[in-house]
Amino acid sequence: MGSINQNSLAPACPVIVDQSILKKIGNTPLIHMENISKRYPNVEIYAKAEWRNAGGSVKSRPALQMIEDGEASGQLTKEKIILDSTSGNTGVAYALIGKIKGYRVKLVMPANAVKERKGVMADFYGAEIVSSSPFEGSDGAIILAKEIYDKDPDKYFMPDQYNNDSNWRAHYLHTAEEIWKQTNGEITHFCAGIGTGGTIMGNTRKFRELNPKIQCYAVEPAEELHGLEGLKHMASSIVPGIYDESILDGKISVVTEDGYNMVETLEKEEGILVGHSSAAAIVAAMELAEKIDKGVIVTVFPDSCDTTYINFGKFKEFQDSQLPPATHKTDH
Numbered sequence: 001m002g003s004i005n006q007n008s009l010a011p012a013c014p015v016i017v018d019q020s021i022l023k024k025i026g027n028t029p030l031i032h033m034e035n036i037s038k039r040y041p042n043v044e045i046y047a048k049a050e051w052r053n054a055g056g057s058v059k060s061r062p063a064l065q066m067i068e069d070g071e072a073s074g075q076l077t078k079e080k081i082i083l084d085s086t087s088g089n090t091g092v093a094y095a096l097i098g099k100i101k102g103y104r105v106k107l108v109m110p111a112n113a114v115k116e117r118k119g120v121m122a123d124f125y126g127a128e129i130v131s132s133s134p135f136e137g138s139d140g141a142i143i144l145a146k147e148i149y150d151k152d153p154d155k156y157f158m159p160d161q162y163n164n165d166s167n168w169r170a171h172y173l174h175t176a177e178e179i180w181k182q183t184n185g186e187i188t189h190f191c192a193g194i195g196t197g198g199t200i201m202g203n204t205r206k207f208r209e210l211n212p213k214i215q216c217y218a219v220e221p222a223e224e225l226h227g228l229e230g231l232k233h234m235a236s237s238i239v240p241g242i243y244d245e246s247i248l249d250g251k252i253s254v255v256t257e258d259g260y261n262m263v264e265t266l267e268k269e270e271g272i273l274v275g276h277s278s279a280a281a282i283v284a285a286m287e288l289a290e291k292i293d294k295g296v297i298v299t300v301f302p303d304s305c306d307t308t309y310i311n312f313g314k315f316k317e318f319q320d321s322q323l324p325p326a327t328h329k330t331d332h
């Protein structure tokens with residue numbers, strides 16, 4: 001009988017030892033916009049694929065940083081409940097990280113967001129969801145979360161993503177370093193949407209150190225009432241404590257309709273199906289590309305338009321709950 005030569009057998013896939021899903025936060029790919037870049041002879045446009053983070057969005061980075069900095073400082077202990085306001089992505093990230101690390105999570109979301117995909121996902125991971133007024137958007141959720149915290153501060157750990165330096169530090173420590181390495185230090189321009197401001201602040205601060213010539217722009221909705229989910233129109237919102245416009249080279253405003261149209265262009269031209277704010281980020285990157293003769297522009301795609309959620313029974317349950325009560329016809 002022949003014996004099997006073990007050495008000649010290569011493993012079919014790498015053996016993963018002691019890996020947590022939380023290790024899948026960070027180190028996201030940088031994608032070259034092949035066809036869009038061709039419109040500009042000496043300009044290359046890249047986007048950081050943040051939907052590849054565990055938790056599905058850019059917000060997994062600050063959520064993990066805020067939670068781990070809270071643990072390190074002793075403010076977050078196992079008896080405490082993680083409480084924060086969110087309109088979606090951060091909530092999913094808190095809920096996932098809480099599930100893995102063994103913390104209870106309570107999220108305040110505008111009522112209209114609760115029944116959308118992200119509310120459903122956060123609930124799916126076991127977070128307790130509290131609804132704030134659908135008419136007050138993310139500002140209403142911020143105020144209600146603060147009220148809940150103030151009533152019983154010992155019970156909660158409130159990361160407060162709008163005022164927590166760990167939020168922007170997640171990008172300062174990781175995202176910007178990754179972009180710097182992924183472009184071999186050739187990045188000349190950076191632009192990113194503003195929600196809490198964490199992405200733009202953290203990256204800008206690190207780029208200022210790595211190469212002060214890199215120009216950094218925040219992307220914001222042009223209209224006060226807009227449809228670019230995840231982005232804040234600063235002039236009409238509570239300005240986050242971590243947001244400091246003075247360190248930026250400028251802001252680029254994007255009209256909602258242009259963002260929506262760009263979702264389709266990105267899918268057709270690049271084969272990438274992303275959310276509205278990612279599309280808005282590319283609209284802004286293209287506006288920059290029009291203005292410069294040469295350069296490497298990097299932007300951030302915060303989340304995708306992924307369809308995997310439709311696999312969840314919860315989504316089906318939600319869909320069913322939206323249907324009008326069945327009217328039964330009797331056949332005679």
Ligand SMILES: Cc1ncc(COP(=O)(O)O)c(C=O)c1O
Binds near residue numbers: 058194196200275
């Ligand atoms: C869906 C979504 N989440 C988050 C962000 C960025 O948020 P922050 O400013 O909080 O880093 C954006 C910005 O483009 C976004 O579109």
